[in-house]
Amino acid sequence: MTKRSDIPVFAVLGHPNEGKSSVVATLAENDAVPVSPTPGETRQCRDYPVFIDDAEVIRFVDTPGFQNPRAAHKWITQNADPEKPWLDDFIRAHETDAEFVHECRLFTPLAAGAGVIFVVDGTRPVRTADRLEMDILRLTGAPRMAVINTKDREHGDYIEDWKTAARIHFNIIRIFDAQRASFAERMDLLKSLRAIDPDWDEALQRVTEAFETDWHMRLEQTAAIITDLLASVLQYRAKKTIHDASATEAAEKQLVVKYRQQVADMEKKAHHRIKKRFKHNIFSYDLPAQSLAGQDLFSEKTLKALGLTRNQMAWAGAGIGAGLGAKGDLALAGLTFGVFTALGGALGAGSAAWGTRKISRAKIKGQALGGIRIYAGPVKNDQLLYVIIDRSLIYFWHVINWAHSRRERPETGNDSDAGVSNFLSAKWSREQKKISQRFFKEVRQKGTAAGQQAVREFSAMIRDLLKEISRT
Ligand SMILES: Nc1nc2c(ncn2[C@@H]2O[C@H](COP(=O)(O)OP(=O)(O)OP(=O)(O)O)[C@@H](O)[C@H]2O)c(=O)[nH]1
Ligand SMILES: [Mg+2]
Incomplete structure (x- = not known):
């Protein structure tokens, strides 16, 4: 297992424009996180540490959306040994590959031991690419949670479909409205993160208590x-x-x-x-x-x-x-x-x-x-x-x-x-x-x-x- 930092680190991942940066901004209480209706707004990973009394207690990493989940999934299933860490191998093999620029970036925090918060837009149907992204995350073996962002429900409600699809790849699934979440709802989300890995339970308990x-x-x-x-x-x-x-x-x-x-x-x-x-x-x-x-x-x-x-x-x-x-x-x-x-x-x-x-x-x-x-x-x-x-x-x-x-x-x-x-x-x-x-x-x-x-x-x-x- 990759060595982790002392404080819990969560990379927020997903398809472009699903609300990843919004989830980061809301959880980290940081209104400087760039959020935009244009898909592909976030191109680089960026750390958003949360400080309480000048001490960092948790860190969220905003990431670019998956660029080529089909080809990435194919490479992983053909080349990676599921019993061994393969993220570094993937990054090394594709460092200069224009096809996987985003994948290399978004795998980097995972290779360093970050947990995964996978964000999906619950107002649109589940597609094949989404299933592949979820399967890639399962194959990383990282502690992971799926967050169904409820964006604009007027446009559609596929929450049940998303739950069914996500259950195969994640053991924790939360519904979360990134733009309207109250303090209590944010706390609920953080508390449920505690269950994603026994190693983080204590640290996350301290985080929620500090919050x-x-x-x-x-x-x-x-x-x-x-x-x-x-x-x-x-x-x-x-x-x-x-x-x-x-x-x-x-x-x-x-x-x-x-x-x-x-x-x-x-x-x-x-x-x-x-x-x-x-x-x-x-x-x-x-x-x-x-x-x-x-x-x-x-x-x-x-x-x-x-x-x-x-x-x-x-x-x-x-x-x-x-x-x-x-x-x-x-x-x-x-x-x-x-x-x-x-x-x-x-x-x-x-x-x-x-x-x-x-x-x-x-x-x-x-x-x-x-x-x-x-x-x-x-x-x-x-x-x-x-x-x-x-x-x-x-x-x-x-x-x-x-x-x-x-x-x-x-x-x-x-x-x-x-x-x-x-x-x-x-x-x-x-x-x-x-x-x-x-x-x-x-x-x-x-x-x-x-x-x-x-x-x-x-x-x-x-x-x-x-x-x-x-x-x-
Ligand atoms: N109404 C509503 N809109 C949302 C919600 N979450 C995100 N959005 C909107 O969806 C758009 C994309 O949000 P971002 O958070 O930038 O999405 P992202 O996944 O980071 O996008 P990329 O960085 O481009 O991959 C923005 O216009 C947001 O305002 C939500 O909970 N409700
Ligand atoms: Mg973004």
Whole structure:
């Protein structure tokens, strides 16, 4: 038997364009693996190591598709002794043979002891060439598993035929959707790899345990990112100094704009950190248009859909007088009603009413000499906070359901927020709401000193929600 490296290495093999590179990208969580609709995209073998805490734990090798399985099968059955390793002989005999360029390349990792993940497209029928490829892999004697990639089932479903054909050559067969596999499905696949060779059982057990520990770390960190975001929003105050009381109205509008921009920016940065934690670099260039995480945070659509009705918004802003929101000048400033009222409480903080022009102008007039510090925030209205929580959960759901092999969003398909809707704040228990209220209150009163009970409780509650959302 060929000597193997200490960590498990799996070469992903198959016919051209079946989804080999997609399986590699998804399993290795690497969105830099070239995936393309053009057959023959992958021409060279390439290693994709997976690191956890800077240590390599498993390696996948992307390979070119079989080029000439018929002739290769013929050579092997005529020249190779099935009792002895023959891969090196094949490579030596065909090094300069234009007919077997791909075979020489894809046999190389096998000659070095890699296990085989054979990928087939379950939406097309089994052909003779496929049977020959599977038989070649059987003859290598390498530990091997067949993965039936479910590509686009609308185009056909030959999964049963593939199972029957693969059973002759592989003792483990898995059905796997390379572009939609969740974390749990990836883990299932890795766990079933454990059975393909007793020598790898222990190493693969360590790998799956390391993946699971890492996943829970990510959930913990995501909960911390969301908690930090809310704490920042809870404490944020947009400030501005003016020197002329007659500039108050213009400054007020600028402040509101600044407040919105800054809060939206904090949210964007937090989402970016979540995305990075899940090793996504290209994801999110376009969240589906119908996703509420893809909308502008302060758009009326967002605020309304995430549980604010116009009445609630008006009520929320009532601290400074329900009538204010309808004021013509605010509408003229390009602010939606929802935006103003979400900020209503904020604007009302401090003085009886920053937005109540009469009072504020009267006050301001008296102080105008040294410049007037005006501010918007911190937000007193919890609705905006719940909107931000919900959007983070929605964003998280899209991130974890975007396999690293996906390069673009299909025209059709269910990419709405439906999968996460049961976890949003509108569906929360009384206890969950209480935990949130305690957290908001604590941050408002004391800021974010380390080790606060209410902050820890909130973060743990969010982490548990993330666990449920990811079904882990
Ligand atoms: N819808 C869908 N498309 C998939 C899936 N897996 C692969 N594809 C698409 O199939 C095409 C080929 O995928 P690749 O992963 O590049 O296939 P490959 O086997 O590496 O191809 P070569 O390198 O050319 O041999 C790409 O356009 C993928 O987006 C899947 O699970 N679902
Ligand atoms: Mg490829």
